[in-house]
Amino acid sequence: MEIYDFTLTELRNRLDRREFSAVEVADAYLVRIAATNPLINSYITVCAAAARSDAAAADLAIASGSAGPLTGLPIAVKDIFNTAGLRTTCASRILDGYVSPYDATAIARIKQQGAVMLGKLNMDEFAMGSSNENSAFGPVHNPWNLDRVPGGSSGGSAACVAGRQAGAALGTDTGGSIRQPAAHCSVVGLKPTYGRVSRYGVIAYASSLDQVGPLTRDVRDNALLLQAIAGYDPADSTSVNTPVPAYAKSLTGDIRGLKIGLPKEYFIDGLDADVQKAVTTAADTCRSLGAELIEVELPHTAYAVACYYLIATAEASSNLARYDGVRYGLRVKDATNLLDMYMRSRATGFGAEVKRRIMLGTYALSSGYYDAYYLKSQKVRTLIRQDFLTAFDKVDVLLTPVAPTPAFALGEKTDDPLQMYLSDIYTIPANLAGTCALSLPCGFSADGLPIGLQLIGKPFDEATLLRTAHAFEQATQWHKQKPAI
Amino acid sequence: MKISRTEVEHVSRLARLALTSQELDALTSDMDAILDYVAQLNALDTEGIVPTAHAVPMENAFREDEPRPGFTPEQALSNAPDAAESAFRVRRIID
Numbered sequence: 001m002e003i004y005d006f007t008l009t010e011l012r013n014r015l016d017r018r019e020f021s022a023v024e025v026a027d028a029y030l031v032r033i034a035a036t037n038p039l040i041n042s043y044i045t046v047c048a049a050a051a052r053s054d055a056a057a058a059d060l061a062i063a064s065g066s067a068g069p070l071t072g073l074p075i076a077v078k079d080i081f082n083t084a085g086l087r088t089t090c091a092s093r094i095l096d097g098y099v100s101p102y103d104a105t106a107i108a109r110i111k112q113q114g115a116v117m118l119g120k121l122n123m124d125e126f127a128m129g130s131s132n133e134n135s136a137f138g139p140v141h142n143p144w145n146l147d148r149v150p151g152g153s154s155g156g157s158a159a160c161v162a163g164r165q166a167g168a169a170l171g172t173d174t175g176g177s178i179r180q181p182a183a184h185c186s187v188v189g190l191k192p193t194y195g196r197v198s199r200y201g202v203i204a205y206a207s208s209l210d211q212v213g214p215l216t217r218d219v220r221d222n223a224l225l226l227q228a229i230a231g232y233d234p235a236d237s238t239s240v241n242t243p244v245p246a247y248a249k250s251l252t253g254d255i256r257g258l259k260i261g262l263p264k265e266y267f268i269d270g271l272d273a274d275v276q277k278a279v280t281t282a283a284d285t286c287r288s289l290g291a292e293l294i295e296v297e298l299p300h301t302a303y304a305v306a307c308y309y310l311i312a313t314a315e316a317s318s319n320l321a322r323y324d325g326v327r328y329g330l331r332v333k334d335a336t337n338l339l340d341m342y343m344r345s346r347a348t349g350f351g352a353e354v355k356r357r358i359m360l361g362t363y364a365l366s367s368g369y370y371d372a373y374y375l376k377s378q379k380v381r382t383l384i385r386q387d388f389l390t391a392f393d394k395v396d397v398l399l400t401p402v403a404p405t406p407a408f409a410l411g412e413k414t415d416d417p418l419q420m421y422l423s424d425i426y427t428i429p430a431n432l433a434g435t436c437a438l439s440l441p442c443g444f445s446a447d448g449l450p451i452g453l454q455l456i457g458k459p460f461d462e463a464t465l466l467r468t469a470h471a472f473e474q475a476t477q478w479h480k481q482k483p484a485i
Numbered sequence: 486m487k488i489s490r491t492e493v494e495h496v497s498r499l500a501r502l503a504l505t506s507q508e509l510d511a512l513t514s515d516m517d518a519i520l521d522y523v524a525q526l527n528a529l530d531t532e533g534i535v536p537t538a539h540a541v542p543m544e545n546a547f548r549e550d551e552p553r554p555g556f557t558p559e560q561a562l563s564n565a566p567d568a569a570e571s572a573f574r575v576r577r578i579i580d
Binding site: 097098099101102193194195208209234237238240300302303305306307309310317321324325326327328329330331335336337338339340341342343344346347350352355356358359360362363366372373375376377378379380381382383385417418421432433434435459 | 488492493496497498499500501502503504508512515516518519520522523525526527529531534535536537538539540541543546548556560561563564565566567573575576577578
C-alpha cells in the first residue's frame with residue numbers, strides 16, 4: 001500500500017494520527033505525477049512549490065489541533081476553475097498567457113479548508129467533448145488501457161483519480177462531463193443539483209446546465225468533498241439558498257424500502273451487452289439490499305440529445321463571445337482593424353469542436369431560426385424535466401447505465417461529431433432537468449474496461465443519492481479495483 | 486440540405502470567426518447532419534408549453550444596492566495583450 005493508494009478518509013485518519021505528514025503526502029503525489037503524467041497526460045499544470053508550501057501549512061494546523069476535514073488532503077482541479085495567481089487554460093490556445101486574477105468560489109472554499117492543490121487538470125476545450133481528445137494540450141489516456149479515452153470533458157480529472165495522481169479531483173458536468181469519464185475510469189463522480197454548488201469563477205460553457213462536482217475513489221470521499229463546496233454563494237445568483245445537509249450522515253448502508261425506478265427508455269438497442277449485464281446485476285444487488293425496483297417511463301428521453309445540442313451550443317455561443325483578444329488571452333498581432341482582430345484571434349485560438357458548437361449555437365439563436373431551434377428546445381426541456389418530476393412521484397432514485405458502451409479507442413469517434421454526441425444520451429437528461437446524478441463503478445467489460453452505474457436523484461436530494469450509492473458500493477468490491485499503472 | 490455554404494459563411498461572420506474555405510466546407514457538412522438530426526424535435530407538440538430557461542424554480546435573485554470591492558485597475562489589466570493609460574488598447578475604432 002503506497003501513500004497514494006489511500007482514500008481521502010484514510011488520509012485524514014492517518015494525518016491526524018501523525019502516521020505521516022501532509023508534506024510527505026504531497027511529495028509522494030508529486031513523484032507519482034512525474035512518473036505517470038507522460039503516459040496519462042492528465043495534468044496541464046503541476047503546482048509543486050505551492051503544494052509543498054500548502055502542505056507545510058497543513059502540518060502546522062494539524063499539529064496545533066486546528067485541522068479541518070480537508071486539511072492536508074491532496075486535490076487536483078479541472079483547468080476550468082480560475083485559480084488566483086496560476087495560469088488557467090480551459091485546454092484552449094485562446095487563453096494563452098492568462099493568469100487568473102481570482103479564485104473560483106469552489107477553489108476558495110477547498111483552500112480555506114486546508115486542501116493541498118496539486119495542479120490543474122486536462123479537459124476537452126471549454127468543456128466541449130466526451131473523450132478529452134479536444135484539448136490543445138493533447139489527449140488524456142485512460143489509465144485502465146492507455147489506447148482508450150478516459151471520457152470527457154473532465155477526462156483529466158477522472159484519469160487523475162483512477163491513476164492515483166491525486167486524492168480526489170473537482171470537475172464540471174454540463175451534459176455528463178463528470179459522470180461519463182467517472183464511469184470510463186472506474187471512479188465515483190457526482191453532478192449536484194443545479195444551484196447546489198457555486199459556479200462563480202468557473203469558466204462558463206452553458207450557464208443553465210453547468211455544475212461543479214467531485215470525482216473520488218469512493219462514495220464517502222465524494223460526500224466529504226461535496227460538503228466542502230456545496231452551499232449558497234452571493235457571488236453566484238444562480239446558487240440556491242437552501243441548507244446543506246451533513247452528507248456523511250446519509251452513509252448508513254441501509255436502503256431497505258428505497259424505491260428505485262428503472263426507466264425503460266434507457267435499456268434499449270445500442271446498449272452494449274456487458275454494460276446491460278453489469279447494470280442489471282447492480283439493480284439486483286440493490287434489490288437484495290432491500291430496495292424495491294419499479295419500472296418507470298421517461299417518455300421524452302429520445303429527444304434529449306437534440307434538445308441539449310441546441311440549448312448548450314446557443315448558451316456557449318453567447319458565453320464564448322467574450323474571447324475576443326481585447327482583455328486577455330490570444331490576440332493576433334497584425335490585425336488591420338478591430339473586426340479583423342476579433343475574427344482572426346478567435347479563429348486562431350479556438351479548436352475545431354469549439355468552433356462547431358459556436359457556429360451551431362449562433363445559428364440556433366439567429367434571426368429567423370430562434371423560434372424553430374432555441375425556443376422549441378426550451379419547450380422540449382420543460383417536457384423532459386416534467387418526465388423526471390412525474391417519475392419522482394413514484395420512486396426515490398432512478399438507476400440507469402451511464403454510457404452506451406465502455407471507453408472507446410482514441411481516434412475512434414473523432415471523424416463523426418454526431419456519433420460522439422449520441423454517446424451522451426444517458427447523462428444529458430439530468431442536466432436538462434437540473435437534478436442531481438452520480439456515477440459509480442459497477443463492473444468491467446470482457447476486455448477489462450470499467451462500467452459505471454448511474455443513479456439519478458430528486459432535486460437537492462444528494463443525501464439519498466449518496467446513501468444509495470454507498471450501500472451498493474459497500475456490498476461490492478468494484479471501488480477497490482485499481483489499474484495496473 | 487438543411488443549411489447552405491452561404492448561410493454558414495453568414496453565421497461565421499455573426500460568430501466573429503474567420504474560417505478557411507476547408508473549414509467552411511467541413512462545417513457545412515457537419516451542421517447539415519446535426520440540423521437534420523435535431524429536426525426530430527418538430528415531431529413533438531409543444532403548443533402551450535412554457536419554455537424552461539431555468540431548471541430550478543427561482544425568481545428575483547437580488548442583492549442590496551450597496552457597493553462591494555472589485556478589481557483594481559492593475560488587476561483588471563493584468564492579462565491585457567496591450568494596455569496604456571489604465572485602459573485596454575486596441576486598433577482604431579472610429580476613423
